Amino acid sequence: MKPASLKHAIHPLAGTLALLIIAGFWLATVAAEIWGSAATVAAVKTAIPWGFLLLVPALAATGGSGMALAKGVRSGLAARKRRRMAAIALNGSLVLIPSALFLAARAGAGRFDTGFVLVQAIELVAGAVNLTLLCLNLRDGIRMARGRKALPSG
Numbered sequence: 753m754k755p756a757s758l759k760h761a762i763h764p765l766a767g768t769l770a771l772l773i774i775a776g777f778w779l780a781t782v783a784a785e786i787w788g789s790a791a792t793v794a795a796v797k798t799a800i801p802w803g804f805l806l807l808v809p810a811l812a813a814t815g816g817s818g819m820a821l822a823k824g825v826r827s828g829l830a831a832r833k834r835r836r837m838a839a840i841a842l843n844g845s846l847v848l849i850p851s852a853l854f855l856a857a858r859a860g861a862g863r864f865d866t867g868f869v870l871v872q873a874i875e876l877v878a879g880a881v882n883l884t885l886l887c888l889n890l891r892d893g894i895r896m897a898r899g900r901k902a903l904p905s906g
Contacts, residue, residue, distance in 0.1 A: 763814060763818055766810045766814040771883070771886045771887070773807045774883055777879065778879045790864060794859040798856045811841070829896050836889050843882050854871050
């Protein structure tokens, strides 16, 4: 596989993996909160930070390969995707990761108090925002790939 085609392979795979991991975190949280016991909620909330060991590299690979593919393009779909990735990174770094660590500590200690519920609500909203932004990036990436395939090679 040529280096250019490797970038074209890594980017959608890493992006899809990141999207699926975040969707899994979100859905597991909602399912545990609706149908699970306190023990189930605690298990989900304490497992999520371990998922960062796969999520963070997937997001880094997505961002890095996306930047390489965009080659300095500053307009159009590539620019929109870049702006969304910046928002995703800020939301993840400033809201989602700290929230997940807080919730894991509280759940591990069996403290499902008002603070837990408030941070859980914030985390679910922030997670839904990131899922939406990642889905928009996936949509635009598919559009970009279709446009690239329509170009004559040479």
